[in-house]
Amino acid sequence: MDTGVLQVQLCQEAIPSGHIGLTTSPxxxxxxxxxxxxxxxxxxxxxxxxxxxxxxxxxxxxxxxLILELMDDS
Structure with missing residues (x-):
């Protein structure tokens, strides 16, 4: 059964130290x-x-x- 490809998009940018926030979800x-x-x-x-x-x-x-894709053999 093919479950599809798992990808993640990561973005990094410089943010002044007083303005750092973290967004997460369960x-x-x-x-x-x-x-x-x-x-x-x-x-x-x-x-x-x-x-x-x-x-x-x-x-x-x-x-x-960056967009990263989980490799098949992992």
């Missing part, structure tokens, strides 16, 4: 990793040891955006 906290570490230049690894490949990466006007 679904996000229970299903998505809280951290990814760059591994071998084109892949990220999460705290559960699963590998994610970069499918989109752009940095424009101080905002960096």
């Amino acid at each position: 679904l996000t906290l229970s299903t998505m990793p809280w951290m990814w570490t760059l591994h071998s230049g084109s892949q990220y690894v999460d705290p559960m040891g699963r590998f994610w490949r970069i499918v989109h990466h752009i940095k424009e006007n101080g905002v960096e955006e």
Whole structure:
């Protein structure tokens, strides 16, 4: 049974220190990793040891955006 592809979109931008907010939901906290570490230049690894490949990466006007896709063999 094909369950589809799991992807995550990450955005990072510089925000003044007094204006930092964190948005979470119970679904996000229970299903998505809280951290990814760059591994071998084109892949990220999460705290559960699963590998994610970069499918989109752009940095424009101080905002960096990544779309990561969970690799099949993870």
